[in-house]
Amino acid sequence: EVQLVESGGGLVQPGGSLRLSCVASGFTLSSYEMNWVRQAPGKGLEWLSYINSGGAIQNADSVRGRFTISRDIAKNSLYLQMNSLRVEDTAVYYCAREPGLGPRDGMDVWGQGTTVTVSS
């Protein structure tokens, strides 16, 4: 079964750091384009970060310089290192797969999400 499972969320103080993980099963993560998307409580979806099969990365302005996407091919896993966290980073964080067909595809597989709460 094709599946993504996120972990690593939790409560962190402003200015702190967290690393989110996303383990893929049923497919080879490094062969696809992968994304992180978040959703603040009661709000809409916000795209954060992207990595393609070649390792090229794109980031949203809201997280550039603070969040870093990476992957571990051997562990078939995607990561989001989050530094300098702010209260407004409080959200459910999803990893999501794109098939890699270019701009014509959407995010066809999503994880269940992991919750990050930034509060003192």
Next chain:
Amino acid sequence: DIQMTQSPSSLSVSVGDRVTITCRASQSISSYLNWYQQRPGKAPKLLISDASSLQSGVPSRFRGSGSGTDLTLTISSLQPEDFATYYCQQTHSFPYTFGQGTKLEIK
């Protein structure tokens, strides 16, 4: 950045109704537009990619159309399981951007 404006933001509808949701892009995005359904407490689900390509397993009552700056999602006959929030997303260029969502509520 390309701004995506969805309308309406919410809609009170009944089972069997025909529903149309519009997404307007701040510049042409060709057909690089996806539609997602999100039920409460769940991850989004891809319904339609490339403006009109129905994903496998998605009922045919869902239809996407349009190109350029004005694109639409139509649900031909609303079913009870369709009450959810719908989002459009452009993949024309980075940063990817989502519309603000359209919540379908039971009348």
